[in-house]
Amino acid sequence: MKSRRKPAETCEYCGEPLQRSRTDVYRRRGKKHFVFENVPALVCRACGHRLFEATAVEDMEEQLDRLTRRPRRTELLIVR
Numbered sequence: 001m002k003s004r005r006k007p008a009e010t011c012e013y014c015g016e017p018l019q020r021s022r023t024d025v026y027r028r029r030g031k032k033h034f035v036f037e038n039v040p041a042l043v044c045r046a047c048g049h050r051l052f053e054a055t056a057v058e059d060m061e062e063q064l065d066r067l068t069r070r071p072r073r074t075e076l077l078i079v080r
Contacts, residue, residue, distance in 0.1 A: 009051075011044035018042035023050055025060065029068045036060050 009018045021043040025036040039060070042051040 009042055011047060011049050013049050014044060014047045016044050016046035018044055018051060025052075027060065027064060029064055032068060034064060034067070036063075 010016065011018055019042065021041060022038045023041050023043060025039050027034045039052065039056055
């Protein structure tokens with residue numbers, strides 16, 4: 001039985017091979033800026049395009065949501 005090999009992952013923009021690496025990701029929400037350091041990614045050494053796993057993107061989005069969530073306000077109207 002032949003062993004199945006995963007096809008080489010190539011850049012969707014330039015066609016060059018992607019290499020597993022870690023990279024910093026910069027995001028902005030409103031006027032706030034965030035940096036995620038050492039995020040695992042597939043990086044094209046030719047053009048710099050980065051490809052992230054879904055779990056990494058979901059983790060970053062959850063952290064951004066938590067950090068940018070506005071505190072809930074409770075208004076209390078006192079009638080006398």
